[in-house]
Amino acid sequence: MARPREFDTEVAVDQAMHLFWEHGYHATPMPRLTARLGIGTGSLYAAFGSKDGLYARALERYCDGLVAALDRDVRRGPDVRKALHGLLMAMVDADAADPERGCLLVSATTERSAHEGTSERVRTAMTEVETVLTAVLRVARDRGELRGEQRPEELARFLTAFIQGIRVMGQARVGREFLESAVAGALKALD
Numbered sequence: 001m002a003r004p005r006e007f008d009t010e011v012a013v014d015q016a017m018h019l020f021w022e023h024g025y026h027a028t029p030m031p032r033l034t035a036r037l038g039i040g041t042g043s044l045y046a047a048f049g050s051k052d053g054l055y056a057r058a059l060e061r062y063c064d065g066l067v068a069a070l071d072r073d074v075r076r077g078p079d080v081r082k083a084l085h086g087l088l089m090a091m092v093d094a095d096a097a098d099p100e101r102g103c104l105l106v107s108a109t110t111e112r113s114a115h116e117g118t119s120e121r122v123r124t125a126m127t128e129v130e131t132v133l134t135a136v137l138r139v140a141r142d143r144g145e146l147r148g149e150q151r152p153e154e155l156a157r158f159l160t161a162f163i164q165g166i167r168v169m170g171q172a173r174v175g176r177e178f179l180e181s182a183v184a185g186a187l188k189a190l191d
Contacts (some may be wrong), residue, residue, distance in 0.1 A: 007038065007039050007043065007047075008040075008103065009047050010019055012044075012054075013054070014058075014061065015036050015037055015056055016054050016055070016057075016058045017058035017062050020058050020059070021104040021107070022101055024107050025107075025111050025112055026111060030044070030051060049087070052115075058104075059104065059108055059122075060121065062105070063121060063124070065107070065133060066129070067125065067128045067129060070087070070132050070133075071082075071132045073090070075136060076133065077095075079145070080136055080137065081140075081145065083136075084190070088163070088183045089183060091167065092166065092176065094170075095166070095167065095171065095179070096170070096176050096179075099170055099171055099173050102167055102171040103168075104169070105125060105126075106164060106168055108121070108122050129163070130157055130160045131156075133156035134156040137152035137155050138152045139155055150190070155189065155190065158186075158189060162182075165182075166179055166182060166183070169182070174177055175176075
């Protein structure tokens with residue numbers, strides 16, 4: 001009979017997510033993972049199959065949280081432009097406060113682009129972000145907040161790419177003034 005787990009796998013996934021987010025996949029060796037999670041290597045393998053299995057669960061947790069937060073934040077208040085401005089400036093603030101941390105999606109893309117499971121999850125997350133933005137921009141169009149010739153799908157795709165761009169630029173430490181100017185320019189696309 002198998003012994004019951006002596007640790008909470010959901011807490012372990014959350015802790016691993018923060019480690020991978022902070023250091024990246026390759027700079028998070030097994031000893032660092034097991035020390036942070038407070039478990040042995042055998043327990044990690046029994047619960048997740050491998051470091052890759054744990055990373056996949058951690059990336060899934062990050063993506064789910066990212067999309068849910070985006071959906072919540074972009075629907076705040078009656079004005080989509082203000083909601084988008086608040087969302088984008090929150091990203092600028094987070095990057096200014098901790099430029100090393102950046103975005104787990106960006107690091108997953110750059111560090112593990114050859115790993116099919118990681119690439120697929122990143123593509124899925126980007127599609128989910130685009131879907132949320134398209135829905136909100138359609139509402140904005142219907143309320144008259146967008147010009148008639150603007151297509152919500154194209155604006156959503158632009159904003160999806162822009163969001164990842166500002167995350168990369170934040171990690172590059174281009175400075176707050178640059179990022180604020182970029183946000184202002186992106187929002188003019190909605191005028």
